[in-house]
């Protein structure tokens with residue numbers, strides 16, 4: 188029978204699962220978040236109880252015995268929400284605890300390659316989002332940016348925008364996962380979002396949207412049109428909230 | 434005139450300046466302020482022509498007292514004219530910035546009334562942004578040729594990057610097409626900016642809080658195909674600009690016909706492929722340790738239309754190949770067609786823990802399409818070793834594989850390498866590899 192680990196979907200939960208697998212020498216077929224789990228009777232289930240102490244041990248173990256980079260890598264891989272992410276992370280860490288800080292040099296080893304691939308996807312999306320999220324000014328003077336992303340990247344945006352838009356209150360709203368990154372001019376935090384909130388626009392908002400659209404249109408060189416290249420860099424799935432693409 | 438009409442006119446006439454990079458500066462936000470710079474740069478959108486929009490790129494004014502023949506804004510051209518006020522520009526910049534439309538401002542201008550008069554307006558605008566509204570995002574400012582050097586120096590204190598566009602690669606073509614400009618009016622401000630940057634770097638080295646002076650460096654642009662200058666001449670010019678003026682970037686812009694003056698070539702399409710080859714060669718100069726004489730010479734002063742400059746070099750130097758992947762040093766790896774910066778770095782990293790085979794290379798993301806003719810792994814060739822000492826045969830194969838690509842993508846490729854430094858580090862490196 189195939190053994191599945193089922194955890195609560197948090198990063199701590201995942202680290203707890205790693206701890207259990209490591210110390211009980213089990214080899215789960217899949218480490219899956221509760222919400223993504225679909226049952227069938229060939230599966231032996233084991234529910235992981237998220238345990239902060241175990242999670243902290245794994246966390247510190249990675250930093251001390253492998254590297255900080257390794258921790259970042261598995262964090263990013265986790266945020267990819269790929270169905271095999273948990274399993275790949277376990278394999279990567281097992282290997283990492285064996286070879287230590289050189290783990291990321293084993294580029295052609297699948298245990299490393301799989302993690303790098305996932306991490307790179309998330310990192311790429313994060314970088315794209317730094318540029319293409321669009322704030323709109325609401326009548327209550329909050330800058331509000333809805334986003335619809337492939338991976339769970341919203342939580343990787345807080346540092347960047349808090350440093351940059353230091354003097355404005357903003358909310359970045361992950362519409363699919365329904366949580367937000369909030370910034371109140373002193374610190375940023377993550378919280379659920381009340382979708383019934385008031386989203387009326389500030390009276391000047393449409394004026395600036397029009398100016399931006401006009402700019403976008405005027406800065407295009409019409410002798411060199413190349414829409415394929417445009418959507419190569421800026422895939423269509425992200426156009427929904429782009430003022431200039433409407 | 435309404436603001437929206439000004440944007441239309443002044444963005445339209447600024448767009449032929451191809452630089453839009455927002456990289457190289459590490460300016461931090463100030464307390465209670467707005468904005469900072471991201472050293473690797475960030476793209477905020479892509480236009481339908483496939484170019485990245487990073488900065489709000491506008492002219493302050495398109496009123497011009499000069500009559501450069503290749504330019505839409507030349508005084509003899511009958512077009513609508515407009516000017517911003519410094520207040521309008523400041524307002525536009527920060528409102529776009531707050532909505533995350535842009536990384537900052539790229540402010541350029543035609544020459545209105547006089548070079549000094551124009552430069553003063555530009556200076557006033559950037560000073561306002563920094564001092565009155567505490568804006569700390571990226572600013573790229575064009576220095577107006579012929580303006581008083583005190584004004585240019587003052588402006589440098591407020592901006593992240595400065596550029597003086599050379600546009601025409603030689604004094605002769607300058608005389609022919611832009612008779613009111615002189616070589617001196619271009620090189621003088623470049624020299625000034627260069628020496629101030631060096632001074633400032635030393636100062637910031639000693640005092641961490643010393644004020645910035647153009648921390649993102651300076652750049653310039655050359656127009657390709659408006660004059661008769663050959664590729665060798667252009668490449669040598671770029672090389673000397675990197676060496677003697679420490680330029681961060683030289684941009685190449687395929688000439689887009691905007692006038693039918695008899696001194697201008699009559700072309701119907703901008704020479705995009707040539708522009709692309711120049712970017713590839715420029716890359717070889719800056720990142721691959723090549724010098725211009727290796728790439729082109731008096732006998733072959735123009736690029737091979739069909740083959741990229743690195744493959745072309747490799748075929749002319751076939752005696753240096755094959756390269757053993759497990760032994761070659763970084764710079765030799767970089768000379769292998771198909772191996773770029775990312776691939777070379779990965780090979781070095783992976784070599785620390787294992788001896789590489791062709792399958793490993795594939796997993797590392799090394800594209801073998803070109804490289805396979807020029808390398809060995811553990812002493813073995815990828816395939817038939819007859820290829821190795823047979824440049825004409827390799828050339829045919831490279832062309833055959835490229836054929837479809839050139840037809841389909843000649844135009845697409847052109848802008849691919851324009852903005853590599855704006856991607857994040859992982860991405861940046863992967864952009865670099867692709868074509869070379």
Ligand code: SF4
Pocket residue numbers: 497498499500501504505506507508542543544611
């Ligand atoms: S000075 Fe500049 S804007 Fe004026 S015509 Fe010459 S190139 Fe054009």
